[in-house]
Amino acid sequence: METYTVLVVDDEKEIRDAIEIYLKNEGVRVLKAKDGVEALEMLHENQVHLILLDVMMPRLDGISATYRIREEKNIPIIILSAKSEDTDKILGLQVGADDYVTKPFNPMELVARVKSQLRRYVSLGTFEGIKKVIDLNGLTLDKEAKEVAVQGEPVKLTPIEYKIVEFLMSNAGRVYSINDIYERVWKEPGYNAENTVAVHIRKIREKIEIDPKNPRYLKVVWGIGYKMEK
Numbered sequence: 001m002e003t004y005t006v007l008v009v010d011d012e013k014e015i016r017d018a019i020e021i022y023l024k025n026e027g028v029r030v031l032k033a034k035d036g037v038e039a040l041e042m043l044h045e046n047q048v049h050l051i052l053l054d055v056m057m058p059r060l061d062g063i064s065a066t067y068r069i070r071e072e073k074n075i076p077i078i079i080l081s082a083k084s085e086d087t088d089k090i091l092g093l094q095v096g097a098d099d100y101v102t103k104p105f106n107p108m109e110l111v112a113r114v115k116s117q118l119r120r121y122v123s124l125g126t127f128e129g130i131k132k133v134i135d136l137n138g139l140t141l142d143k144e145a146k147e148v149a150v151q152g153e154p155v156k157l158t159p160i161e162y163k164i165v166e167f168l169m170s171n172a173g174r175v176y177s178i179n180d181i182y183e184r185v186w187k188e189p190g191y192n193a194e195n196t197v198a199v200h201i202r203k204i205r206e207k208i209e210i211d212p213k214n215p216r217y218l219k220v221v222w223g224i225g226y227k228m229e230k
Contacts, residue, residue: 004118005029009039010054022107036060050117054080063091070096074158076117093199098160121159134169139217141169155207164200168228177225
């Protein structure tokens with residue numbers, strides 16, 4: 001893979017160093033920070049393509065750091081959580097994380113997830129489609145600029161949110177199940193994907209809909225899945 005920079009944020013030096021070894025073996029440049037505060041400082045000083053972010057850290061935890069990062073940047077964030085409860089994972093996704101890995105993790109799985117997120121981040125707009133700009137009654141998506149707007153006002157989406165919107169807008173009118181969306185966007189089997197997809201759909205609605213509870217564009221088809229209204 002090309003040379004990318006990954007910021008590893010964890011308060012345990014052994015974990016930072018171990019992750020660095022595996023990523024460097026894949027040709028990835030690694031930056032390291034011991035907490036959220038240090039991570040934010042490094043993001044302002046370096047070009048970073050992806051962040052691996054621990055949840056439990058002193059000074060500024062991973063969830064709070066994700067929220068702060070999302071105010072400025074859309075780069076992929078993978079949450080590292082020592083807990084197996086869904087609440088931690090869902091909370092991380094709610095504030096803008098793109099994926100999560102539960103500790104203790106398999107190093108090769110972590111590397112695979114990093115590669116997957118990097119591929120999506122650097123190749124947004126790769127879904128097939130003739131139109132470069134899609135307009136659905138005021139909701140527009142520019143595939144070349146990787147931009148989404150509502151009635152001309154730009155909408156700030158995370159990479160995964162953009163990918164979901166692009167997929168559904170490129171196939172407007174068609175209904176896709178949660179598993180279909182997960183498999184097409186995340187490029188992996190959609191087992192137990194309901195919470196992950198639902199959280200992202202809710203965040204997208206909050207950004208593109210005037211009234212998220214009565215959506216105009218992104219509709220649910222009860223018992224089947226979701227569709228983007230033509």
